[in-house]
Amino acid sequence: MSINIVIKEVIIIRNLQLNMDQAVEICKVINSEVRMNILKILSTGSYNVNEIAEKLGLPFSTTAVNVKKLEDANLIITELVPGRGTQKISTKNYDRIIIDLFQDNIDAEKNTITIDMPVGEYIDCQAEPSCGLVGNEDYIGMQHDPRSFYEPGRREAQLLYFRTGYVEYRYPNRIPYGAIASELEFSAEVCSEAPYHKLNWPSDITVWINDAEIGTWTSPGDFGGERGFNTPMWWSLNFTQYGLLKHWKINNEGSFIDGVKISDIKIEDLRLNENPFISFRIGVKKDAVNLGGLNLFGPNFGNYRQGIIMNARYLNGNDKIKSE
Known part of the structure; x- marks a missing residue:
């Protein structure tokens, strides 16, 4: 499934584009x-x-079942947000559904490479206290000691946090030779990193891809007080407890976060064909306006069972000819 973003004046329209099988x-x-x-x-x-x-005038249980079906289809997204106590809030994910009635349409999923990177598999880092790594059953190394980020056990980390600094990951570049990268996601x-937790604790979190600064997003706070869906019981x-699931996307139109354009860096600026890897760096700059730190969650902490997922989409030679 592919998402087209159409900008008309100041309105961002999110389209879900499907082929016939997906539809x-x-x-x-x-x-x-x-559900409608x-x-x-x-x-x-x-x-x-x-x-x-x-x-709807329906029982809670009936409504919850139907909301879950829409979530599973990715038609809506549900996040835990603060307000009158932490609560689950549902939001529509798309404005339109477009079905391509052409048998020879490019199958976007066929030309998509997906890799879920464990949060402990970084190849470079810089962390300043408060900082630490957390595994499934205990801390990894010592709390608030940057040396812990170099422990061999870091690969088992399910949560890492720091006040300022970064972690950098390298994904294998599996885009076929001769193919043209069309989109990275x-x-x-x-979320932010505060002492214990604090809902109002902004932090400027920046992402770099292949050393190109994609843009900065301000996290509103560090979320706690209610256990994350996947957070283990031993964790106070x-x-x-959990964060927000954010999506960064880079294509021929620029760079986006959750569908909102944040910079003019385009996929061609990343020079993907020059390296055997694709680097992803996330962190908080020392000169950030909001020095609120960073928490980064793995599949066994927080609300989402994933590490850092990369989707690399590409056009092969025949697809490029058709698109032209």
């Missing part, structure tokens, strides 16, 4: 009056399940 599964999900009504409600704003159930669960509720 069959999505049509099964939306072939329900209840949920999408109509979410087209006006973001709501929790209780609010949606009240608007990275996703990771992140007083500490960071």
Whole structure:
């Protein structure tokens, strides 16, 4: 599935573009009056399940089941956010669904390379206290000691954090020789790093790809007080529990985070054909306006069962001819 972003004046429209095979599964999900009504409600704003159930006049359990089906189809996204206590808020993920009725359309998924990088598999780092690494059952090394970031056990890390600094990862460059990279997308669960946790704790988090600075996103806070879905029971509720799932995308139009353009760096600026790897660096600069630190979550901490996922999309020779 591919996402086209159309900018008209100041409105960003998120399109879900499907081929016929993909459309069959999505049509099964939306072939329900209840689920269509949920999408109509979410087209006006973001709501929790209780609010949606009240608007539909349905029991909470019925509404929750249908919300989950829409989540599984990626038609809506649900995040834990602060406000009247931490709560799950659902938001529509797309504005339009477009179905390509052409058998010879490029299969975007066929030309997509997906790699889920463990958060402990960084090849370079710089961390300043407060900082640390956390595994499935205990800390890795010593808390607030930058030397712990070089422990062999770092590869088992499920959570890492620091006040300022960065971690850098190198993904194997599997784009076929002769193919043209069309889009890179990275996703990771992140938040600020405060003592214990603090909902109002902004932090300027920057991403670099192949040494090109893609842009900076300001995390609103460090989320805790309610256990993350995947956070182990031994981890104190007083500490960071979960983050927000952020998506960085670079294509021929520029660089985006969650569909919003953040810089003019284009995929051609990354010189992907010059290296056997694709580097991804994330961190907090020492001169950042908001020095709020960084928490980076693995699959066994937080709300999302993933490390740092890279999707690399490309056009092969025949596809390039068709697109021209």
